[in-house]
Amino acid sequence: MKAITQTVYGPADVLRLRDVERPSIGDDEVLVQVRAAGVDPGVWILMAGRPYLGRLGFGLRRPRVAVRGRDLAGVVTAVGASVTRFQPGDEVFGASTAGSFAEFAAAPESRLARKPANVSFEQAAAVPTSGQTALNAVRYTGEVRAGQRVLVIGASGGIGSFAVQIAKSLGAQVTGVCAGAKAEFVRSLGADDIIDYTREEIDSRGPRYDVIVDTGGDRPLRLLRRALTPRGTLALVGGGYNKSPLLGGYSRQMLHAPLLSMVVGQRLRGVNSRDSVERLEELARLMESGAVTPAIERTYPLADAPDAIRHLTDGHPAGKLVVRVA
Secondary structure, three states: OEEEEOOOOOOHHHOEEEEOOOOOOOOOEEEEEEEEEEEOHHHHHHHHOOOHHHHHHHOOOOOOOOEOOOEEEEEEEEEOOOOOOOOOOOEEEEEOOOOOOEOEEEEEHHHEEEOOOOOOHHHHHOOHHHHHHHHHHHHHHOOOOOOOEEEEEOOOOHHHHHHHHHHHHOOOEEEEEEOHHHHHHHHHOOOOEEEEOOOOOOOOOOOOEEEEEEOOOOOOHHHHHHOEEEEEEEEEOOOOOOOOOOOOOOOHHHHHHHHHHOOOOOEEEEOOOOOOHHHHHHHHHHHHHOOOOOOEEEEEEHHHHHHHHHHHHHOOOOOEEEEEOO
16 A cells, blocks of 8 residues: 655655555554645654654654555554454544554554544544644533633634634634734634734733633743633643654643643643543434534645655644645
8 A cells, every 4th residue: 555654754845655564453453545634833843853852752763654644534454353443344444553544554443433424534534633732622621611802822723723623613702813814714713813923912902801712832821821810721732843852742831831830720721532442433423413523724745744744843723734645
């Protein structure tokens, strides 16, 4: 099969389209014919090998998993002996532990859900990591309730575009932070108000937000706290594309927030993108109802996956980027 692989850490230039063996599956795994694969910051982290400490888990000198990509949507072609939720022919979305920028991918049954009929494979592939991270930030870390005022920093990005829609589905009043050129896009997601960060800082309106979801990672905690109500919650999501070999995709704010949260009235929390069948199925229900529609800026053919990663890190796309496989 065709797949995007790498043998050394580095920039997108290290990625190659190669012919490799089709993956085998274990008893609790599913073989998926990949129709589309999502592009998210985790792909960059594994490609670049940042932070260095992370290489203890994904390979000291080179990636243990040669095929890049994680999120996918496709059609089940085979199932392991212990699999009970899927059979060949089922349309699914979720995450692969063996790489998804490929014509076929192996994925644990526990990381897949059925694709809603009303979304495309490209839309479904955009959901697993960014959608679950946004859901964790808004519903489970932020504990957003109807009537609350929610600020989403990086509202035009992959995670932010989901966070805006999820917060609106919970009945919140949502303000999106983005560049002015993307204001209409963020409004189309359901945002009630916009802060153009090139003209106004987030604390200029005072401590008015009950929940802040920060997907940027580049604002000091003191600034974020000035925009937050005295008992509000700050949900910190990653650190963008921090080039530090020590921090990688994490931010200093995520390291400091838990300590500061112990001595102030505000809840300051880091957010993870932990995989969960329950979260995927919740996102599927939101898509089925029309409350959430994955926003895709651009799709790329498999051979151009390196260009997708370059655009992700340098181009600030509006919504998600997706690799189209078949």
